Amino acid sequence: xxxxxxxxxxxxxxxxxxxxxxxxxxxxxxxxxxxxxxxxxxxxxxxxxxxxxxxxxxxxxxxxxxxxxxxxxxxxxxxxxxxxxxxxxxxxxxxxxxxxxxxxxxxxxxxxxxxxxxxxxxxxxxxxxxxxxxxxxxxxxxxxxxxxxxxxxxxxxxxxxxxxxxxxxxxxxxxxxxxxxxxxxxxxxxxxxxxxxxxxxxxxxxxxxxxxxxxxxxxxxxxxxxxxxxxxxxxxxxxxxxxxxxxxxxxxxxxxxxxxxxxxxxxxxxxxxxxxxxxxxxxxxxxxxxxxxxxxxxxxxxxxxxxxxxxxxxxxxxxxxxxxxxxxxxxxxxxxxxxxxxxxxxxxxxxxxxxxxxxx
Amino acid sequence: xxxxxxxxxxxxxxxxxxxxxxxxxxxxxxxxxxxxxxxxxxxxxxxxxxxxxxxxxxxxxxxxxxxxxxxxxxxxxxxxxxxxxxxxxxxxxxxxxxxxxxxxxxxxxxxxxxxxxxxxxxxxxxxxxxxxxxxxxxxxxxxxxxxxxxxxxxxxxxxxxxxxxxxxxxxxxxxxxxxxxxxxxxxxxxxxxxxxxxxxxxxxxxxxxxxxxxxxxxxxxxxxxxxxxxxxxxxxxxxxxxxxxxxxxxxxxxxxxxxxxxxxxxxxxxxxxxxxxxxxxxxxxxxxxxxxxxxxxxxxxxxxxxxxxxxxxxxxxxxxxxxxxxxxxxxxxxxxxxxxxxxxxxxxxxxxxxxxxxxx
Numbered sequence: 236x237x238x239x240x241x242x243x244x245x246x247x248x249x250x251x252x253x254x255x256x257x258x259x260x261x262x263x264x265x266x267x268x269x270x271x272x273x274x275x276x277x278x279x280x281x282x283x284x285x286x287x288x289x290x291x292x293x294x295x296x297x298x299x300x301x302x303x304x305x306x307x308x309x310x311x312x313x314x315x316x317x318x319x320x321x322x323x324x325x326x327x328x329x330x331x332x333x334x335x336x337x338x339x340x341x342x343x344x345x346x347x348x349x350x351x352x353x354x355x356x357x358x359x360x361x362x363x364x365x366x367x368x369x370x371x372x373x374x375x376x377x378x379x380x381x382x383x384x385x386x387x388x389x390x391x392x393x394x395x396x397x398x399x400x401x402x403x404x405x406x407x408x409x410x411x412x413x414x415x416x417x418x419x420x421x422x423x424x425x426x427x428x429x430x431x432x433x434x435x436x437x438x439x440x441x442x443x444x445x446x447x448x449x450x451x452x453x454x455x456x457x458x459x460x461x462x463x464x465x466x467x468x469x470x471x472x473x474x475x476x477x478x479x480x481x482x483x484x485x486x487x488x489x490x491x492x493x494x495x496x497x498x499x500x501x502x503x504x505x506x507x508x509x510x511x512x513x514x515x516x517x518x519x520x521x522x523x524x525x526x527x528x529x530x531x532x533x534x535x536x537x538x539x540x541x542x543x544x545x546x547x548x549x550x551x552x553x554x555x556x557x558x559x560x561x562x563x564x565x566x567x568x569x570x571x572x573x574x575x576x577x578x579x580x581x582x583x584x585x586x587x588x589x590x591x592x593x594x595x
Numbered sequence: 596x597x598x599x600x601x602x603x604x605x606x607x608x609x610x611x612x613x614x615x616x617x618x619x620x621x622x623x624x625x626x627x628x629x630x631x632x633x634x635x636x637x638x639x640x641x642x643x644x645x646x647x648x649x650x651x652x653x654x655x656x657x658x659x660x661x662x663x664x665x666x667x668x669x670x671x672x673x674x675x676x677x678x679x680x681x682x683x684x685x686x687x688x689x690x691x692x693x694x695x696x697x698x699x700x701x702x703x704x705x706x707x708x709x710x711x712x713x714x715x716x717x718x719x720x721x722x723x724x725x726x727x728x729x730x731x732x733x734x735x736x737x738x739x740x741x742x743x744x745x746x747x748x749x750x751x752x753x754x755x756x757x758x759x760x761x762x763x764x765x766x767x768x769x770x771x772x773x774x775x776x777x778x779x780x781x782x783x784x785x786x787x788x789x790x791x792x793x794x795x796x797x798x799x800x801x802x803x804x805x806x807x808x809x810x811x812x813x814x815x816x817x818x819x820x821x822x823x824x825x826x827x828x829x830x831x832x833x834x835x836x837x838x839x840x841x842x843x844x845x846x847x848x849x850x851x852x853x854x855x856x857x858x859x860x861x862x863x864x865x866x867x868x869x870x871x872x873x874x875x876x877x878x879x880x881x882x883x884x885x886x887x888x889x890x891x892x893x894x895x896x897x898x899x900x901x902x903x904x905x906x907x908x909x910x911x912x913x914x915x916x917x918x919x920x921x922x923x924x925x926x927x928x929x930x931x932x933x934x935x936x937x938x939x940x941x942x943x944x945x946x947x948x949x950x951x952x953x954x955x
Binding site: 280281282283284285286287288289290291292293336348349350351352353407409410411416417426428430432434435436437439440442443446447455456458459462463465466468482483484485486535537539555557566567568569570571572574575576577578579580581582583584587 | 767777797799819844930938940942944
């Protein structure tokens, strides 16, 4: 369960950690670049209309945007070119984002809102980049099961480590793939946000779970899984440890939720067999996604772990995988109803999407 | 306050209403097209994880998508071509959407979710299209103040009419402009959704307003307006009846909220002077938006009216105008944090955006 892990420091002081498939000790290369210090003026502000925090990181306007392949900062260094990774190869590598929305050193620098209802705080936390493979042209779906399992172990490792960071309330592991959804680097990678607050979606899910518990005595997610398995029509894949289904009230043109059969609250809680089984079902589904339109599907894979503290025992780990592609040549945009009112309209019935995903 | 209004019926039974600037009676043309009946199988499903309704309208996959200019269905009919508007000219015209997400005749047709926690209901309501001008190449910002005022009167008229429709709980007037945000027709137009539920954003704002009332005895929106006017740094424009500011915790790269100085709950509550003053401040701001990057800015303009019933007196009408353009050549996409967790990260500080909007 503990991957082979080697930590080092980049030229500007950011932490970088190699996670290797083999057991050999790694020789750590030196980052010889001359880098400006990381900007840590991120702040967060309280939105009194919705009672949510909004993060503000104005330095991110300058972040790297779709560089040419031969200038990819996530590839290994080599041939005289120095990237973010001072090594000639790696399996999985994690490092702190150079343009972070959240930072352990966040400093308000005197910033304030001049508004009694809008509190401003430093956006304390951490943003990490997870490179899934050193091969620029690969995607997560191309990983071997053992390599995918290593990524799962990395998510577990980082969740434990980041949950211990002062001020961190929730750890969010995710992948965004596809220029269509604004991904600025095409190298296969994901990100981890360690937030200093409980995110709005999680707050709402926990509220719904508390309401459900009060009403029925049951666990909301357990009851949702049972209902989906009984109905069957939206289940896309299942194995001994996991079930994957299109939720009955899906918001996105393609949306699949993955739940472990055993209720756990976070990725580190998964045992070895559950992690292996996750690698299998997830790789299968990712391949199906790309077969839907015979092209790489843009997607977001969002790991819903509860907040670090869950005193009312409401959390249930799950993965939400979704895409905005609603047809081979059409994307689903958040239109007025969704982005103005939060009221979603979808074009596809979940049962039809599930059937297509089973068939392809 | 009552515009010159002439109602008729399209070939498939949908209602169409002309609103004219002049006082002359209009001769109503006949819609001689042969149209299939409107599909009314829209449903809505209860999402038990977030306790929100999701609308599902699978027939909308077939809706008209970026037709060539000479085939625009929102232009007046003429030269042998029959559009949605059987007239050779109009000022403002409203008609029921041919591909509605919500319909007064919505019928489940036996559809169900097979899931005890996911209720399915017919998506009863109404979706209307509002053409702001017969001139295909114009945009809202190009309207004269009198023409813009007519549109405001139309929103008021439709809000009153749709609030009376059986089952309707909230009326949402909005405009989406720009292919960048998925607008499928470039003719200047907006839409109106009459929902059979209170939308998620409104529910949250009302909850926040109730919390604020309990805590302070005050009205949330009134106190926000006062704080913004006192701070001054985010105010973009102001006149006798309206104030427009970038909210201190703005979520979008460009975001302006417009509030009437007098607290009213809906567009029909605005008096004549307030409507005229709205036309002036809104046209000024729209022109500024287009000067930001010297190009038509894609935007969503969302009118936040309370639900039809507001027993606790929590509503305050306001307009939220926002854009996803974060630079001349860059859009803000909803990335993993926003669409997975509902946690927004912005690149621009509200005070800087307000200063630019005042300067351009």
